[in-house]
Amino acid sequence: MAIEFGTDGWRAVIADEFTFSNFKVVVQAVANYLQNNDQTESGIFIGYDNRFLAEEFAQTAAEVLTANGIQAIVAKEALPTPVTAFTIQDNKLDGALMLTASHNPASYQGIKFIPHYAGPALPEITDQIEEEVVQVQESGEIHSCQSEEAAEIKEFNPKADYLDHLQEMIDFSDQKLKILADPMYGPGAGYLTDIFADTEVEIEEINDYRDPLFGGGMPEPTEDELPELIDRVQTEDYDLGFALDGDADRFGIITEQGKYLSPNQVLFLLLDHLVESKGETGGVVRTVATTHMLDKIAKEHDLDVFETPVGFKYVGELMMNKDIIIGGEESGGLSIKGHIPEKDGLLACALIAEMVMDREEKLSVILEKVEKKYGKLISERLDIECGSEEKPEVLERIKNFDVDEIAGYKVIEQITKDGMKVVLEDGSWCLMRPSGTEPLIRVYVETSDYELMEQIQAEVREELQI
Numbered sequence: 001m002a003i004e005f006g007t008d009g010w011r012a013v014i015a016d017e018f019t020f021s022n023f024k025v026v027v028q029a030v031a032n033y034l035q036n037n038d039q040t041e042s043g044i045f046i047g048y049d050n051r052f053l054a055e056e057f058a059q060t061a062a063e064v065l066t067a068n069g070i071q072a073i074v075a076k077e078a079l080p081t082p083v084t085a086f087t088i089q090d091n092k093l094d095g096a097l098m099l100t101a102s103h104n105p106a107s108y109q110g111i112k113f114i115p116h117y118a119g120p121a122l123p124e125i126t127d128q129i130e131e132e133v134v135q136v137q138e139s140g141e142i143h144s145c146q147s148e149e150a151a152e153i154k155e156f157n158p159k160a161d162y163l164d165h166l167q168e169m170i171d172f173s174d175q176k177l178k179i180l181a182d183p184m185y186g187p188g189a190g191y192l193t194d195i196f197a198d199t200e201v202e203i204e205e206i207n208d209y210r211d212p213l214f215g216g217g218m219p220e221p222t223e224d225e226l227p228e229l230i231d232r233v234q235t236e237d238y239d240l241g242f243a244l245d246g247d248a249d250r251f252g253i254i255t256e257q258g259k260y261l262s263p264n265q266v267l268f269l270l271l272d273h274l275v276e277s278k279g280e281t282g283g284v285v286r287t288v289a290t291t292h293m294l295d296k297i298a299k300e301h302d303l304d305v306f307e308t309p310v311g312f313k314y315v316g317e318l319m320m321n322k323d324i325i326i327g328g329e330e331s332g333g334l335s336i337k338g339h340i341p342e343k344d345g346l347l348a349c350a351l352i353a354e355m356v357m358d359r360e361e362k363l364s365v366i367l368e369k370v371e372k373k374y375g376k377l378i379s380e381r382l383d384i385e386c387g388s389e390e391k392p393e394v395l396e397r398i399k400n401f402d403v404d405e406i407a408g409y410k411v412i413e414q415i416t417k418d419g420m421k422v423v424l425e426d427g428s429w430c431l432m433r434p435s436g437t438e439p440l441i442r443v444y445v446e447t448s449d450y451e452l453m454e455q456i457q458a459e460v461r462e463e464l465q466i
């Protein structure tokens, strides 16, 4: 059986492929990787979210690492992925294993490796782990731990340290806000309440207990998955609605009017906030699929913008190597200067509350003002199903996409970092690329009005025959 171990690690259906024996193969492969790269000095933290059998898998991982002579430190309770990443940085560990299948359906479990730099593993690392997986599958060599060795496994709860760190980065005023939060049955439950513990904020959480079935839904903070939150924020006079995904590395933000903000909108609002209100300086990192509103704000303040392929691993990499105010992506990931190079949904929510307090205005008003100031852009992503038979031809058409004009506007730039992105003379752009996580072709368009949006989408789809 092929175990693919990309940036988000290995995810599979529990009891089908995600069995204890396959899981041990993966952990042994990580242990081999760590040994091959002399990263066995300071220990590996093992975090887990609220999924089925999480504690048992965590204990198994700890035993395999221990049997390989690697100090394992297991989380005392379920915790968000960004907290696991923070724990590495805060304690200068060799890395972490995080047991999570993020926003996948309830039948999935997953495991990912976060290296010593506390951000998503880059391909040069995951490639090595994948090679080790094959070796372990062939040799069957998995170390197992004696009971006296198992006594060496440590336990740790990093929650208080993480909350201290977050509080150092955020300045809440004494403004009274009423917030409704939906951690979607994930390990972010309780964290938001604790973040606002010393403030005048009145926060209530829904779906804040462990349910490995996620209430029958998907732990994904999109508009479709948050009907209760949206409805209650709108009808019960809340100032803000916050949501987190199944491992709290992504966010959902709802205005006081019950309007769901896209991650793109959240990103540019926060860049404006960080620069205008907090006086931050540095560059901006966004993926090739993320809003150019960031570029507009950056231009106004003379900031550099760096564009990466899709994937927070590339955003995080730049955040480690350059002086960056904010890094983010359209699919709902962001981090800021002074924090870990990993996406953090809790941070996004805290920053939005900080901004609303600082501006002393409703979120919908802030959005309106910022859009008016820089000029509104609208963006949309189409996810188009594409089976394995037609995919090679579609990919070829994307690669060879070469038109002079779309919707009457000249193509002034072609960017091929990830799929094909074309920029038009009026500033509109379109990106066509295959998803790396689903059997879909994604078509992203950003422009100034809906009619133009539809025209660009139609012309591009016709050209690609999808």
Ligand SMILES: O=P(O)(O)OC[C@H]1O[C@H](O)[C@H](O)[C@@H](O)[C@@H]1O
Residues within 6 Å of the ligand: 008, 310, 311, 312, 313, 329, 331, 333, 434, 435, 436, 437, 438, 442
């Ligand atoms: O558009 P895709 O290739 O499916 O990737 C979408 C997302 O997948 C994962 O969740 C990664 O962590 C993200 O960084 C990425 O943006």
